[in-house]
Amino acid sequence: MDFTISYLSFFVIHVDGKGEQLNKHYQHFQTIDQAEYEENALKDFLDGELKKIVNRKVERHPKAEQVPTKLGYFIVESGYDLDSNPNYNVFRQAQLTRNKEEFQQISEMFVEAYVDASAIRGGAFVVVSATLPKYFDEPFIFLLKCDFEPKVASISDENTLIQTVEMAITTKNMKSIQFPHMPEKGELDYEEVKIHQASHARYFEDFLKFVGYGKPMPEIQKNQVKTMVEEQVQEVMEEDSEEWEQFAEEMEIWETSEKRELKEHLSTEQVIEATNQMVEETPDLELTMKMGETSIKGRLADYGEHIHLAKVNGKYVLLLESDFIEFDKGVSPIEFHKPGDIEEVIQQIQSREDKN
Numbered sequence: 357m358d359f360t361i362s363y364l365s366f367f368v369i370h371v372d373g374k375g376e377q378l379n380k381h382y383q384h385f386q387t388i389d390q391a392e393y394e395e396n397a398l399k400d401f402l403d404g405e406l407k408k409i410v411n412r413k414v415e416r417h418p419k420a421e422q423v424p425t426k427l428g429y430f431i432v433e434s435g436y437d438l439d440s441n442p443n444y445n446v447f448r449q450a451q452l453t454r455n456k457e458e459f460q461q462i463s464e465m466f467v468e469a470y471v472d473a474s475a476i477r478g479g480a481f482v483v484v485s486a487t488l489p490k491y492f493d494e495p496f497i498f499l500l501k502c503d504f505e506p507k508v509a510s511i512s513d514e515n516t517l518i519q520t521v522e523m524a525i526t527t528k529n530m531k532s533i534q535f536p537h538m539p540e541k542g543e544l545d546y547e548e549v550k551i552h553q554a555s556h557a558r559y560f561e562d563f564l565k566f567v568g569y570g571k572p573m574p575e576i577q578k579n580q581v582k583t584m585v586e587e588q589v590q591e592v593m594e595e596d597s598e599e600w601e602q603f604a605e606e607m608e609i610w611e612t613s614e615k616r617e618l619k620e621h622l623s624t625e626q627v628i629e630a631t632n633q634m635v636e637e638t639p640d641l642e643l644t645m646k647m648g649e650t651s652i653k654g655r656l657a658d659y660g661e662h663i664h665l666a667k668v669n670g671k672y673v674l675l676l677e678s679d680f681i682e683f684d685k686g687v688s689p690i691e692f693h694k695p696g697d698i699e700e701v702i703q704q705i706q707s708r709e710d711k712n
Contacts, residue, residue, distance in 0.1 A: 359496075366385045369477070405527055424553060426569055431566050431568045466499055467481050469565075479504050484498040484500065498535075500530060502526065502527065502530050533549055585630075618672070624660065631656055641656040643658070647674055662677040663676055673702075
C-alpha cells in the first residue's frame with residue numbers, strides 16, 4: 357500500500373503564556389508538491405506513517421468510552437446533503453485543489469480552526485494530500501499533529517559531540533485525522549473521518565465542531581437493556597402505581613451505578629429473548645460479572661446455551677457447560693479432578709445450608 361504525496365503543507369503552532377495571557381498563533385513553513393516531497397527531509401519522517409494510519413483498526417461503536425482511535429461522522433440535518441456541513445466542505449476543497457497555492461490556503465483553514473479551539477498544544481501541524489494509485493485516483497486528506505519533544509539531544513560530530521535541539525518532533529504519539537474513511541481496501545466512506553490520538557485526550561478532535569461520534573457499545577447496551585426491561589415490566593405493573601414508581605427509581609440508580617447487583621425482574625425466557633436481540637445486532641458482545649470473589653468473563657451469545665444462572669436454597673449458582681476445561685497459571689489439584697454428577701453438587705449445597 358504505497359502512497360503518492362500530491363501536496364503537503366507544514367505549519368508550527370506556538371502556544372505561550374497561561375490563562376488570560378495565553379497567546380496562540382501559527383507559522384507557515386512551507387508547502388510542497390510531489391516532486392519537491394521526494395527531495396524533502398519530511399519524506400524520511402513520514403514514509404510509512406500514512407500506511408499505519410489507514411490500516412489502524414477503528415470501531416463505529418467502541419467497546420469503551422475513551423479509546424485512542426475514533427470514527428467520526430459529519431453532522432447533517434435531515435433532508436440536507438453532505439455539503440451542508442462546513443467541516444466536510446473544507447476536506448472536500450482540499451481534495452480538489454490543483455496547485456500548491458490553493459492547497460496552502462485550504463490547509464490554513466484547518467490550522468486556524470485548530471488554533472481557535474479551547475485547548476491546544478504547540479507542535480508541528482501537517483496537512484497532506486496523498487493518493488493510493490492502486491485503488492483510487494482521488495486523494496486522501498491527512499491532518500497530522502506532532503507535539504514538541506523538549507530536552508532532546510542528538511550526536512552531531514566528533515568535535516561538538518552533542519547538539520541540543522530546542523524544538524524536536526517525532527511520530528511517536530502523533531495525532532492524525534484521515535478523510536475519507538476506508539472501511540475495507542478499495543472502499544471509501546465520505547461521510548466519516550478517522551481520528552487517532554493516543555493520549556485519549558479530546559483536545560485534538562474538538563476543533564472539528566461539526567463532526568459527531570457514535571455512542572460506545574456499553575452505553576448502547578445499557579439503553580437497550582433499559583428499554584427491554586421497561587417493556588417487560590409494563591406488562592405486569594400499572595405505570596401510575598406505587599410499585600412502578602419504586603421500579604423507576606430503582607432503574608435510575610441502576611443507570612448511574614458502575615457496580616450493579618442482580619435485579620430479579622425477568623424470567624429466564626424473557627432474558628434469553630432480550631439477549632438474542634442484542635446478539636443479532638452485535639454478535640461478539642461480552643458478558644462479565646462477579647460472584648463473590650470469582651470473576652466470570654464470557655460471550656453474551658452463550659447465555660442460556662452454555663451459561664446458566666439458577667438458585668439453590670436462596671443462593672445463586674452459575675452453571676457453565678463445556679466439552680473441555682483448560683488451565684493456565686496457578687497449578688492446583690483441581691486439574692486432576694474427576695467430576696461427579698451435578699445432582700451431587702446440588703445436594704451438597706442443600707445439605708450445607710440445612711446445617712446452617
